[in-house]
Structure formats: structure tokens, C-alpha cells
Amino acid sequence: MGYGGRVARTALTPRTAAAALDAADPLAGFRDRFALGDEGRIYVDGNSLGPLAHDARAALAARIDEWRDRLVTGWNDWVEAPAAVGDRLAGAALGAAPGQVIVSDSTTVNLYKLAGGALDARPGAVVADASDFPTDRYVLQGLAQRAGRELRMLETDPIAGPQPADVEAACAGGAALVVLSAVNYRSGAFARMAEITAAGHEAGALVLWDLCHAAGAVEVDLDAVGADLAVGCTYKYLNAGPGSPALLYVRSGLQRELRSPIWGWFSQEDQFAMGPSYRPVAGMGRFLAGTPPILALAAVDAGAAMLADAGLARVRAKAAALTSLAVDLHDERLAPLGFSLGTPREPERRGAHVSFRHPDAWRICRALIERADVIPDFRAPDSIRFGLAPLYTRHVDVWDAIDRLAGIVDSGEHAAMDDAPRRVT
């Protein structure tokens, strides 16, 4: 390859090419709807925590005013919020007809509710993937142990993503439940949802998709792929704020059969009659538990509305363009510096983030944040993730961030960083 320190400054893909893509970007105007602050900073961690949008701030302020003005009488409307926000999100990002999505609780709790319900409804093993986000396997380890079920872990290559044949093999002899991520949290690989769902169904399993890195980043199409269940967070591409409530999807035909293991008053039929015995309401309400987070739901609603404005097809197209640019620049600028690409090369098999692998990834990541004002995140053992959220990331941001990354490594600045990963990012 023969790149030297100076050569890394002259990319084969010039910055003007990135700027030209921005000039033609139909979503370019959406960037102004975010409070991104300092223009010098490049934020490429929207796949971990999306930034504040002006609409989210306004929606939160309006909801706080509603609390002030309506006090407890606000509940006459707020009781509908988990389902109303869920329906909006379903239409904007999930390819799901109304009445199948609610928003409340965390992804972890929602996964517990749905996977727990699925194990009550179906016999057999649980199939999951060791390369998926840890909270999923922890939840499933606990549920499987309690229910005396085998937990079969795929050892998927994160870049290739889970394969229908592997799911089929893991389900051999029958399975109760398959839990997989639609987009891998490290690699960004976008799973073949339809084929994998079909493979799970073939074995009699319910198929649950974790949409954390997919919702708002790819065209998920839950109804079309025949998904049974899904969970996912709203603080990434929905930009609803740190710890915002999570989504939960149950296919309409399955709602009557499943119930949550957490029997709470918000899932009770005729809730305010406060009857003596638990009886879950028909429909999605049965997957609620306690009092839903009304303030936070306002920001989720704002995030879903903004995504609906942008249009998921345009979002998806831009995600492909941004990540393709990142892959090209990786090959041109980073590979010569010892990086390898931790992300699929086919745009249609990627979400909206890319992963660059390097043996010194932690220190490089620290230096990038502290010395170059680029904010990505690190995932052990060796990945730097760049989340390229289509609503506010420009092509020149991708170019500049990778330019700064190459500069850090090229100059060896990262060598001076503390190498003990004790921080969140």
C-alpha cells in the first residue's frame, strides 16, 4: 500500500466530493432541527445517544406545561400515550400497522416481558446470538434458567450477521423463541429479517427482533417480514434523550395468546375499577406494567414525528450513502494505518453505523475525543464505532471525522492516552 504519514493527508476521495453529496442531500435541512452546538465538534455517536432536537425540547416543555396546567386530570389523556406514541413510531419507523406497538419501560424490561411471555406460550429452547448486545443475553440467561430451558447461543460472525441456515440449525428439534438483533451493535450488520423469521417459524419458534440499532436507521418492516415480537430503544435514531422509554411490538394475531410475566395495574382490564384479581386487558395494553413515563414519552413522540417528516426511505438511502463514504475512506485512509473494517461492505446489509477495528482502539478513541473533538464510541475489544445518523450527519462530517482519525493515528498522538477503559465512552 505504501501510505506514509504525509500521504494520508491527501485522500483519493476529496472533501469536495463529500460536499457535493451534501449539496444534493434532500435531508440536508433536518440538521438545523438539532441543537448540535459547537460547529467544530463532530458527533458520530448518535447510534448510542442521539442529540437534542429543538422539537424534543419543545415537546418536553409543552408536556411540562400540561402537567402544570392539567395536573391529575391530564391522565385522562396521558393513559393513551404509550399506545399513541407507539402507533406513530410504528408508522414512521417500524413498518407496523396500528395497535401493535407501545412505548414504555426500558428495552431490558420490555425484552423480559416479551421473552418471558413467549416462554410461557411455547415449549422448547431459546436461540440467541453471542455477538448481540449483552443485555439481551443476560435477560435470556435469567429467563431460560428459571424456566429450565436450553439457551442456544449462535456464534455469529458479526460482520456477516446471523444466517438463516444457522438459525434453522440452532432450532433443530424445536425451539420456543429466537431473539436476534436486526442490526448488530458492533458491526452494524443488518440481518436478513424475513428469511430468518421464516426459519424460526419453520421450527415452531416465535421470533423476537431487537431493533435498538435498527429503528430509524433501516427499513424494518415488521409486518412484512412476519415478525412476532420486537423491542428497541428510542434514544439512538429517535433522539428521545438519555434513558428514554423503549418500544415493544407484538404481532396483532399473537396479542391474545401472550401475557407479560409482570402483572401490573396498567395492563389490567378496566384498570380504574381496581378489581381484586389480575385479568390482562385485550390488546397491547397488556404489555404495560406500571405508570408510564409521561414526560419522556413526549420526546419519543417528537422523534417519531421528525422521522415521519423525513421519510424512512430517504433516511435509509442517506444511511447507505454515508456509510458507503465511510467504507471508501476507511479503505483509502485507515486501512494503511492498521485498521480493518468491522462492517459489511454491501450497503443493503448495513445499518447506519460503521465499525473500524484497530488493536489500539481504546486509546485512539480517547485521543479522538480529547484531542480532535470527534465523538465516536468504543466497543471492546477493538472497535471504534461511527454512528452516521442520517438526520443530522453530513457527508463532510464523515470525511472530516475520518481525516481527524487518520491524523491522530498517523501522528501517534493516541499513544499518550490512558489505556484503562473505565469510562462509558
Added chain:
Amino acid sequence: MGYGGRVARTALTPRTAAAALDAADPLAGFRDRFALGDEGRIYVDGNSLGPLAHDARAALAARIDEWRDRLVTGWNDWVEAPAAVGDRLAGAALGAAPGQVIVSDSTTVNLYKLAGGALDARPGAVVADASDFPTDRYVLQGLAQRAGRELRMLETDPIAGPQPADVEAACAGGAALVVLSAVNYRSGAFARMAEITAAGHEAGALVLWDLCHAAGAVEVDLDAVGADLAVGCTYKYLNAGPGSPALLYVRSGLQRELRSPIWGWFSQEDQFAMGPSYRPVAGMGRFLAGTPPILALAAVDAGAAMLADAGLARVRAKAAALTSLAVDLHDERLAPLGFSLGTPREPERRGAHVSFRHPDAWRICRALIERADVIPDFRAPDSIRFGLAPLYTRHVDVWDAIDRLAGIVDSGEHAAMDDAPRRVT
């Protein structure tokens, strides 16, 4: 008694007596710290949803700014928020030393986590009370059914509250867990926490207190009474907003022995190592589950801080004074109109709300809201609750609210109201 329509207008306790109590109230200044709006409205439902405080609004705005400015790097501090807010709340309202309280999830989910953990740790039955809030019994019905445990329901007289002897009898033959409310949601009865906890311990049971109507209303003293576990909400007397996250207490000596049935990544040892197998962290962190609600926690913190400013002893004294005034006025103004008191008469056995019972309670409640601008709430079958939150309720508010209530019933205005209870309040 011989009260007629006109006589009800001349109370034995005059409004000036209430005004004199306000003039001497050391907490009087706290009212200005709330955004109570329309001076004509009297809000006596703070035991369901506390009003917006200026500090809560400011804390939420500051946290939103922090999200905007720090983005994902904010998590380096936010990860501590559930414990930090918990410690503040523990000191301000719960009589608990640091390291025993966290705030996250809903009361329902927290009860599920702790009661589920308790059933894994102890053999035997579950004892609860049919007069307590429904979500508690629903959660326990689900857990008991799954674990094959007997659920023994006390049928406590709500006004008398649960008695140590009844708990002892219900625990006969051994019990795993006793779950009771410190303050009854309908009657406001304040349980004899120390004696009941001792009775439960005598039988080998863990004792879990639901503090929803107690936190910020009475001196709870969890450590002193020897409580094992507690849960409770923060949207009542902590004024943290609709659906704000709930508290969870585990006695320090018990933390190592118990684990949550929900195995989530926020309870994992060395969380960001994202190791393959679940291993709960030592300490309270093991009772977290998914990503905590960072924005909402700011309002809980503000509520706990305001309570700390006020001082729980003064709050408690004012609660006793306000509810005593309400009881006196009930006897003078409401009893002659067919009401009966649904609340203990001894101030030390009450929380901060009172309950007036009347066969036509629903319609009276509607008329009071729609015609008299007094906002209480209704609890089936026949109770109108007046929450008299000490931080912002004046003695004249109690006087005026009961005056308007008497006026409604005296004039028969409520008879025209719709009698179908379809609303939250």
C-alpha cells in the same frame, strides 16, 4: 344532628382559624416554589400527582442542556444518577443510610424485582393485604402463581390499617414475604411499621413496604423499623411529574443475598466490559435493569432536595395539622350531609391524605371538579380523597375545599352529573 341546608354555611371552625394556622406555618414559604397557576383552583390531589415545582422545571431544563452539551459523554456521570438520587431521597424522606436506595423503573417493576428476588431467597407463602393498591396484588398474584406459593390476603379494615397480630396470624407456619403499604391508598392509615416488620421477621419472612403514599408524607424510618425491602413512587409527595421513576430500597445486609429476576446490563458487574455471562454487581446496582431514565431523574432529585430543605419533621407536623383540620371540618360540615370519615382519627396514624365517604361520591367528585374548581380524586366504591400535601397546601385551602364540597352536596348540584365512572379522576 339537626343540621339544615343553611346551617352548613356557618362552620364551628371558622375560616379565620385556618388562616391563623397558615400565618404560623413554618413551611408557608414553600408554596411559592410551585407553579400552582390559577389561584381560584384548589388542588387536593397531590397524593395522586404532585404539581410542578419551579425547581423541577429548572432541573429538567438543566438536564436537557446537559444532554445537548455533553451528549454521550454525559453517561460518565449519569450512570451514577439512580444511586445518587436514591441516596438523596433516602436521607430526605426514608430514614435510610446511603447505599440502600436507587431510583429507576416504575413502582410495579420495582416490586416485581424485589418480591421476585425475595421468593427466590425464602421458602413459604406471600402475605399481602386486599385493601392495598391493586398493582401490588396483581404483581404478587403473578409471582406467587409462577413460584407455586400461596398468596395469603389480609382483609384489613382500611381505616384501622394492618395489625401486627393479623400479620403474625397470616404468617403462621412460615412465610417468605410480607408486602404491605405504609400508608393505605384509600384511607390514609399509617401502618405500625416497626411492630409489623417484627411480626414478619418472627415468622422468617422478609418484609417489603410499599411507600407510594408514605414517602414525603410521614416519617418512614426504614432503617429504624428494620425494613428489608421497599418500593414507592416519586410523583406524589416528591412532585417529580407524571410517571416519574420509582424508588427501591434493599437493606444493606440483604443486598448480597438477593438478586433481581430481571437480569439487565445495568445490573451487571463491570458493565462496560460486556462479558458473556450475567453476574450481578455487588450493592444496589444489581437491582437496576435497563438504561435508567436520566431526564426524569433530574426532577426526582429536585423533589428530594426540596423535601430535604423543608425537613421531614416539619412536613410531618404540618400533615398532621392539615388532616386534623380536615377531620374537624368533616365532622362539622360533611357528616350532617351524609358523609362518613374514611380515615383514622388519630393524627399519628394518618398520612397526608384523608378520605370522605359518601354513597354518591363519584358524582360529587365530578361536580366538585367541574363546578367548584376543587380537584380531589375518587376511589371506588365511595371515597373522595383529599391529598393535603404539606409543601403547598394551606389550611385555608382545606377550609375552602370542604366549604365548596359541603356547598355542592347541600345544593344538590352533583345530582346532574354523569354517573358513569369512565375517567381517571
